[in-house]
Amino acid sequence: MRENAKTPERHAQRMAAKQKIMNERIARADKEQGILLVLTGPGKGKSSSGFGMLARALGHGMKVGVVQFIKGAFSTGEEAFFRNLPNVDYHVMGEGYTWDTQDRERDVAAANAAWEQAKRMLQDDRYHMVLLDELNIALRYEYLDLDQVLDDLQARPEMQHAIVTGRYAPQQLIDLADTVTEMKVVKHAFKDQGIKAQKGIEL
Template sequence: MSDAADTKYRERMATKKQVVDERIARATIERGVLILMKGNGKGKSSSAFGTLARALGHGHRAAVIQFIKGRKATGEYLFFKDHPQVNFHVMGHGFTWETQDATKDRDAALAAWAQAEVYLQDPNYHFLVFDELSYMLKYGHLEPERVAKALAARPAHQNVIVTGRTMARELQDIADTISIVNDERHAFRQGVKAQPGIEY
């Protein structure tokens, strides 16, 4: 790199640093956040579990509730189930097109949400993952007002991630961060079979 190019680069980075430092200085609020991971792309739950690993690295106590997945052979369950700082609940009966039983699905959703409300009232838990909770609202198994009210009333330091393709307006209205994972291409549509360690 020439001297002129090096000087220009350093000036550009100095300007960028000033902008970033000013943004950091303005962020003075300390509290937990509600994060919604939505969209039709792959990676919403993966992002949530990556953040779970980060929280555990800081010694935070955590809980996970999976609202749809009905099997306990997923990689995330096998990895986190014995961690002393994690309570892991697989409370669904599988995908709705598998069960084809609205009453069974609704009862499972209500039981899972009752457990979620216990954690949302417990200040000992710093990080919660409600995996695929959004589908329970979409299919009418849970009332969005009840869910939003409990999320809004949680302990001030508590962080929550909710995953699912679509999100009820009530949750989006109170969310701090909303990320959209888009589907540009997926191996499944090319005939590639779902595999452990990637899809589950």
Template sequence: MTDRNTRHKASMEKLKARVDEKVASATEQRGLLLINTGNGKGKTTAAWGTVTRSLGYGYKVGVVQFIKGLWECGERNRLEDDPNLEVVIMATGFTWETQNRDADTQACQAVWKDAECMLADPDTYLVVLDELTYMLKFGYLDIATVKAALENRPSEQTVIITGRNAHRELVAMADTVTEMQEVRHAFNNGLQARRGIDF
């Protein structure tokens, strides 16, 4: 047992040294570009967790929901009365239900104007562009337009983009990319989405 404890202590000392070195070398302070992508669930939920964190410190937050806006959203229900939170919803629902590319494009462009205002506001600490990846995939938004808004945003502003199949140019410019990987999904086994758990 003593040998194991000695090895453990030596291992933790090495780990601490590596962590301390990384902490010491992290000297830059600015807003970040974060992407939650992948085919697993939890991308939007993770973004709402960060929204809650920012609101908890009294920061101003903007959320733009591009696809799931018509769905119930427990996080939005809980937080929408916070005076520091602005939520804009595309409100056309899922594109496979509308099946109208022109109408979806117009709705997306209208909501993107709100997103651009948030991305230009130096008082908005965090902007979430929920399901933005689909707007690029379906051609409702141009990647150059999105990149320009992200590159010209206030330096202290953090942006979270969610959705599957994040555009490679967004991934290339992001500070942190998290890929949610699906191992098993209840829905694929006939289980309905559960209120308070999935939405």
């Protein structure tokens, strides 16, 4: 987690707005409302936890949206499973990142196009839950404007849950979030023991 406030004033404004909302929430603590949940840290289970919550929400008959900010082998299982279900609006970011400093503009463009999909769902109260899978990576590489992302998250409908996954959640996102879990590695078969990544668990 890191501090990367480009505009401390907007951060302060967001925190003031959050405090106001929190006070209102506490005053009527029995009311349901949308939660901003962040799943971060190096341990296994961040994305899969987000997808498990998606399944739970679908089990309640909710409508959900997904934007995956990393395209790759890791996402094939979830995509195959969720993409064509009813009540699921599923987007995968363009071609994936080039991770190439020579072609940074293309990565920025791909991430921003994905964010447009996210923003559309974050402005639509028919979505009960929006999963922004690996968004933290796009923020880490500064492919997206953090202030814009935080403002859009904060402006979402009151009843909508938003889930952000990925390592290196920025501190300002953690400040804005309602619930944050950090996944810690106790041990890791593949890294510690040189075992190949396993389909179903890792892929």
